[in-house]
Amino acid sequence: MNSLLISDRLVARTVEILQQGGARNCETVVLWLGSSNEVREVYRPEQIVDVDFFRLPGESVRALMGHLRATHQRVLAQVHSHPGEAFHSKADDDWAIVRHEGALSFVVPVFAVHTDSGSFQDDVAVYQLSAADKWERVHAREHLIIGS
Numbered sequence: 001m002n003s004l005l006i007s008d009r010l011v012a013r014t015v016e017i018l019q020q021g022g023a024r025n026c027e028t029v030v031l032w033l034g035s036s037n038e039v040r041e042v043y044r045p046e047q048i049v050d051v052d053f054f055r056l057p058g059e060s061v062r063a064l065m066g067h068l069r070a071t072h073q074r075v076l077a078q079v080h081s082h083p084g085e086a087f088h089s090k091a092d093d094d095w096a097i098v099r100h101e102g103a104l105s106f107v108v109p110v111f112a113v114h115t116d117s118g119s120f121q122d123d124v125a126v127y128q129l130s131a132a133d134k135w136e137r138v139h140a141r142e143h144l145i146i147g148s
């Protein structure tokens with residue numbers, strides 16, 4: 001599995017969206033879209049959120065699918081915030097938007113308050129969906145390259 005490539009700027013945009021949710025005391029999920037292994041767009045789907053969960057309504061999933069078709073992209077990874085510690089909860093396993101083998105799911109602690117593009121790889125917990133359909137913790141630096 002090739003590492004994902006993403007620019008500083010798009011990581012900063014991701015963190016900014018998560019922090020905006022945190023300012024309302026809510027989790028937030030964003031999707032990293034692109035083709036091949038390069039992230040080209042940070043997409044914030046319409047979502048129902050509270051302090052400790054997020055859900056995408058059916059209409060939001062349909063809008064996402066339409067956007068992917070129109071832009072010839074796919075979902076490379078999902079990124080969401082937690083109010084506290086970063087880990088993949090049972091709900092995160094069950095409700096993951098990315099479901100393909102090798103998919104990456106990033107969890108950012110404390111609503112990303114202490115995170116910026118420079119600390120992103122150290123702050124996040126990253127999980128990858130295995131061939132056996134299990135989310136396994138992996139090392140961020142082995143799966144993500146942040147460029148300028």
Ligand SMILES: [Zn+2]
Binds near residue numbers: 087088089
């Ligand atoms: Zn979660």
